[in-house]
Amino acid sequence: MDLFKEMELYNYEQVIFCQDKESGLKGIIAIHDTTLGPALGGCRMWPYETEEEALRDVLRLSKGMTYKNAAAGLNIGGGKSVIIGDPKKDKSEALFRAMGRYVESLNGRYIIAEDVGTTEEDMNYMYLETDYVTGSTASAGASGNPSPKTALGIYYSMKRTAKEVFGTDSLEGLTISVQGVGNVAYELCRLIHEEGGKLIVTDINQEAVNRVVNDFGAQSVGVNEIYEVEADIFSPCALGAILNDDTIPKLKVKAICGSANNQLAEGKKHGKMLDELGILYAPDFIVNSGGVINVADELGGYNEERAIKKVKNIYEQMGRIFTIAKEQQITTMEAANHLAEERISQMLNIRSTFLSSEKSSISKR
Numbered sequence: 001m002d003l004f005k006e007m008e009l010y011n012y013e014q015v016i017f018c019q020d021k022e023s024g025l026k027g028i029i030a031i032h033d034t035t036l037g038p039a040l041g042g043c044r045m046w047p048y049e050t051e052e053e054a055l056r057d058v059l060r061l062s063k064g065m066t067y068k069n070a071a072a073g074l075n076i077g078g079g080k081s082v083i084i085g086d087p088k089k090d091k092s093e094a095l096f097r098a099m100g101r102y103v104e105s106l107n108g109r110y111i112i113a114e115d116v117g118t119t120e121e122d123m124n125y126m127y128l129e130t131d132y133v134t135g136s137t138a139s140a141g142a143s144g145n146p147s148p149k150t151a152l153g154i155y156y157s158m159k160r161t162a163k164e165v166f167g168t169d170s171l172e173g174l175t176i177s178v179q180g181v182g183n184v185a186y187e188l189c190r191l192i193h194e195e196g197g198k199l200i201v202t203d204i205n206q207e208a209v210n211r212v213v214n215d216f217g218a219q220s221v222g223v224n225e226i227y228e229v230e231a232d233i234f235s236p237c238a239l240g241a242i243l244n245d246d247t248i249p250k251l252k253v254k255a256i257c258g259s260a261n262n263q264l265a266e267g268k269k270h271g272k273m274l275d276e277l278g279i280l281y282a283p284d285f286i287v288n289s290g291g292v293i294n295v296a297d298e299l300g301g302y303n304e305e306r307a308i309k310k311v312k313n314i315y316e317q318m319g320r321i322f323t324i325a326k327e328q329q330i331t332t333m334e335a336a337n338h339l340a341e342e343r344i345s346q347m348l349n350i351r352s353t354f355l356s357s358e359k360s361s362i363s364k365r
Helices: 003-010 051-071 093-105 120-127 147-166 183-195 206-216 267-276 290-300 304-312 314-328 332-363
Strands: 014-020 025-033 039-046 077-084 110-114 175-179 198-202 233-236
Touching: 003 051, 014 051, 014 093, 025 039, 025 051, 025 093, 039 051, 039 120, 039 290, 051 077, 051 290, 051 332, 077 093, 077 110, 093 110, 093 120, 110 120, 110 290, 147 183, 147 233, 147 290, 147 304, 147 314, 175 183, 183 198, 183 206, 198 206, 267 332, 290 304, 304 314, 314 332
Parallel strands: 039 077, 039 110, 175 198, 175 233
Antiparallel strands: 014 025, 025 077
């Protein structure tokens, strides 16, 4: 990868490589855009096969956070971090404290949170080294595990998606196929089950599948079979790029609404493929924004009631996306991108005006 060419192409601000020999830390922090405020995004721990794979992932994810935070109406920018390692065997207090020191060295340009492979306990270790961490339980007024709020946001996104397709936002009687049933998706399945929805699930972790089957009466299928099951809504809650040339033609659903990041392998191409097949796509960075909305509330002093109200507002935001797509005759993914880009552009102009005025007043002294 030509790193500077990649950064220039997508306008990344900063990439920081983090190494600590004693703890074994090998991490990367990517700050995509801070127009709206300090970059906020989770720390993913994953056994990447190569360093370039880790770099590509953190760049892609940090850009996604810029769009997610902007579209959610938050006054924060987009960033992300990754730690190369197996979260099941490579974790240690020293490793996360070392990562926390790197975050601290950025002096607030990047605020870290938990993500795939990291937990509240890991955030607590980082909090020993930096105040620029959310989702910890060690600090007063922290929000803790964001998974339930992420699930709540997906649930309200799904209800609004159902209303667009079926004329009602009730999930009762609908069949929802869920790919990946980790912590977030388990909470989502609970909400769907409590409303009377039927569940078809899959996961590479059989224990996680068994839990949802036992608790919510879900039907389980093979990992590769999930694309071909007949359902009303497909909810991808595992890895990205799963909607592609091979999988899209197999789908037998009316809508897609899930928590996985970057579900479309190629945004424009595969968004259009779904549109042509009459499958409504709920853009992932709108759907899964409940978690970041929740942890962002910590920045002003956490209030759970206020945070939940903001998360539930994803329902209205999703409606705006669908309206824009219909009015402008574009895909829902394009509509979501336009919404985020417009807000960033507006704030950039405002800040440019302010900076221009400030320089002018200084020059007159």
